[in-house]
Amino acid sequence: MNEIEFHSVDEIISEPDKYRNDHDYLNAMCEHFGCHLSRDIIAVTVSSHTNLEIFTANEWDQFVALFGRVIAQFLAAEETIYGRPH
C-alpha cells in the first residue's frame, strides 16, 4: 500500500498566496471586471486623485473599504444572470 505524501506545514506556509496583498487582489479584480471607472471614482472620492501609489495609509484604508464593496457587488452579480457579459 502506497503511503500518501503530505506537504509539510512549512511548505504550505511558504507557498506564495495567489494575491500578495489587498493591492494585488483589488488590481486583479479590477482587471477581471473592467471596473476602472468605479476604481477611479472611489479613488477621487477618498483622495481627489487617481494615483493609488501615492495614497496615504488612511486614504488607502478608505479606498480598500469602499472599492472592496464595489468588487463584492460585481462578484455577487457574476454568480447571477447579470454577471454574464454580453
Add this chain to the structure above:
Amino acid sequence: MDVHTELLNDSALEDEGTSSIQRHLFQQWERTGGLINENLHQYLLRLTDDLVLFGMPIHSDIPAITHVGRKSLAGKVMGSGWRTELKNLGNDDAVAAAYRRACQGEPTLEQVKFTTTRHGKLFVLEYKRLVLMIRTPKGFPFLATFSAQERLGCEPHPLASLQNRVVGLRPSNSHVLLGSDAEPIARHSLSA
C-alpha cells in the same frame, strides 16, 4: 413619511423640464448604449460628486449602494436617515420600479415626491431621478443615478405640537433637514 414615484416617458429625457446635466448624461450614455469607453469614463469621472452608484439588484429589488457623491441629492440633501425611513415604509415597489426598468437596459427617468416630518415640520422634497445601467468595458453591469432637486418645501405639521408633547419623537438624522454636513460615504440605499 411617504414616497411617491412616477416613471416618466422617454421623451422627458430630452425635455427642457429635465435638468441639463441629466439630459447630457443621457446623451453621453446613449452614444455607447451604456458601455464604458474612454469618453464616457472621463465624463462620468467628472460627475463623481454628483452620482450615486449601485451594484445590481441580486437578493432583492433594491440594489446595494457602492458610492454616494458628496454633492448628490442623497449625500447633500436627504441624509442617512432617509434610508431607514424608506425601509420602514415597507413600500420597496415605489422605488424598485426604476431599478427594474434600468436593469432591462432602458434609460429611466422618474419623478419622486418624498414627504417626511422633522421636528414637527412637514418637509416635501421633489426631484427627478435618472437611473442608468452601465456596463464596464468587460461587459459587467452596475447602476448609476443622478437626481436633480426641484423643490424642497417646509411647512408646520398640523399635528406637530401634539406629536412633540405626547410622543417625544426622536428625529431622524437627515442632514439637510437637520442642517448638518453630509457624509460622502455610502450608507444609503433605495432611491438615491
